[in-house]
Amino acid sequence: MRGKRIWERLLGVEKTVVESVEFEERDGGVVVVGVRARSRWERRACCGVCGRRSPRYDAGGGHRRWRALDLGTVPVEIEGAAPRVCCAEHGVVVAAVPWARHGSWFTKGFEDTVSWLATRCSKSAVSELMRVAWRTVGRIIGRVAAEAGSVVERC
Template sequence: MGDLREPDRRNALSRIGFGLRRQDLREKALRAARILQKLLGIDRARIIDVAFTDDERGPVIVVTLEPHASVRSRCPHCEQRCPGYDRPNRPRQWRHLDMGGMRCFVRASVSRIRCPEHGVVTEMVPWARPAANMTRAFDDNVAWLAAHSPATSVCEYARVAWRSVTRIVTRSSAMLSGVLIGSRDCGAWGSTKLPTGKVTDTSPWWSIMTQADSYGQPKGTTRAP
C-alpha cells in the first residue's frame, strides 16, 4: 500500500507545480499585454493577439484588438448606439505608428450599423476617425510632420504616398478646426487643397497646426518627437 501512495503524492505535487507554472505564465502574458497597450497608446480596447509577419515592404507587426463593450455598436459620427446591420467576413486593418522600426497595424472585427441620422456606417472604433484606414495617432503624427517638413520628407518618414498624406491632413485639420475655432468651420477647413511641396504659413491647415502647438494639443492628438 505504501508503494501505491508514493506515486499519488508525486503526481499531486507535479500537478500543483504545473498549475503554478501556468498561473505564472498567465500573469506574465497579461503584464506583457498591458505594456504593449501602453506602447500602442490605445484605450477602450483589449489586445487579443499579436503577430509578426513580412510583406513586400519589410517586417510588420499586426496587433488584433477587441473594442470594449461600451464603444460597440455606436455611430462614428454622433456616437449614438444603433442597431446592427451586418458583419463583414474579414476584419478591418488600420495603419498605426511604427514600433521598433517596423510598420505596425491594428486589426479588429467590426460590424456595420444602421444610424437613423447617418445611415449604414461602420461602427465606431476608439482608435480611428470615421472611414479612415489609419489610426488617429498616425493621422495626427503625419499631419504635424506635414505642417513642419517638406512633402518628400513626410512621405519617406511615414512610408506613405503623398495622396495618403493629403487625406490625413484633411481629416486632422477638420478635427482640429472644430476644436479650436468651432465646428461650423470644419467643412471649409477640411476641403482645403494641399500644396505639393513644402507647407507655407499662408495655408489654412498650417494655421490650424500652429494653433494646436500654441494653445495646447487637443485631446486625441499626438506630437511628433
Template sequence: MDGICNQLLNVKGMVVEDACIVDSPLRPVPVLEVRVRPRRGMLRCSRCGRRRHGYDRGGGVRRWRHQDFGCWRVELVASMPRVDCPECGVVVASVPWAEPGSRFTRDFEAECAWLMGVASQETVGGFLHIAWRTAGDVARRVAERVKASMPSPFDGLTAIGVDETSHRKGHTYITVVVDHERHRVVRARGELNHWVSWASHSRIPEIVELSKKIRRRRPDILRTIRLGCSNARLEASDDRIKVTIRMAYGFHHVDNLIALIMLRCGGLDIRLPQPAI
C-alpha cells in the same frame, strides 16, 4: 498583456486579442500585426457617433496603419461589426482609434500632420514611409478635425450677449481690452499729428515733403496701428504660402493644398500624440 499593449498602442476602449509579425512576399517589409476589437458596449454609429445596438459582424476585416515601433511597421486589424442606427441605417460601427473612412489611426495622422507643418516633403515621406499625396489626404482630415475643435473667436461675445446673468466678468474684461486699444490709437494719433505739424514747419525740404506724404497716408497708418498688421507681416505670410504651394506639388485635390497651408501658416494647434491616461 492586454493592458501593456493598450498603453503601447495609446488607444482607449480597445481590446488586444493577438499580435504577431507577418513577413510575406506580398509585403515590402515585415509588419507587426495587432488584432484588436472595441470593448463591449462601445459600438457607435460611424456617421452620427451615437451609441447603437449591433446588427451583425458583416462589416469585414479592416486594417489601420499605426505609428511604428522602432523599425517595425505596425497595423491594427479588426473585424468590423455593423450597427443598426435609426437615423443612418445599417452602417459599419466606428472604432475608438481612427476616424471613419480613414486607413490610419488618429496617432499616426497627428504625427504626419505635425511633421508636414515643420519638415520637408522628403522627410515626411522617408520617415513615415507614405506617398506624398497620401500625406495630403491626412493633412486635410487633421486640419478639418482641429478647426472643428477650436472655439470661434466670437464665442465669448456671443456668450456675453446671451447670458445677462453673468454679466459682468467677461463684459468687464472685453471693455478693458477695447479701452486699451482705443487709448493706444488715440495716443498714436496725437503723437503723429504733433510730428506732422513740426515737420511741416521744418526748413528741410525733404522733411516737409515727408510730412505731406504722411498726412496723405495718415488713415492707413492709424489703421495699421489699430489692427496690428503691416506689409512686412503680410509679405512674410505670402512668401510662406508660396513655398507651401511648391511643396504641395503632387497632391491630387486642392482641398489638400488648402489643408497644408492651414497646417503651416494658419496657426492651428497641431500636436504630437500624447499618452492616453
C-alpha cells in the same frame, strides 16, 4: 504592467483591448496586433460618421486592418472587427472604433503624428518619412482637421 497593457501603451490606443500579437514575414516583416474595443465601447454601437448611438446592422466585412505607428523599423498593423450600424442620419455605415477615425486605414496615433509633422516639414518629407503616399498625407490632415473642428460629441 502586463504584456497586453504594454502593447496598448506602445500603440497609443485607448478604450482598446489587445488580444494577440503576431509577426508576419511578408514585406520584410510586419507586427500584426489583434484588438477589440473595450466592452463598454462595444456595447455602445455608434455611427462612425457622427458618433451617435445607432442600432447594430451586421458584422460588415469582418476583420480589417489599420496601419499604426512603426515600432522602431518594423511596421505595425492593427486588426479588429469593423461592424456596421444603421444611423438615422447616415444610413448603414461602419461603426466607430476607438483606435481610428471613420474612413481611415490608419490609427489615430499615426494620423496625429502625420498631421503634426506636416506642420513642421514639407508634405514630401512627411510622405517619405511615414512611408505613405503624398496624397494620403493630405487626406490624413483633412480628417484630423475635421475632427478638431467638429462640435459633435463623440462616443
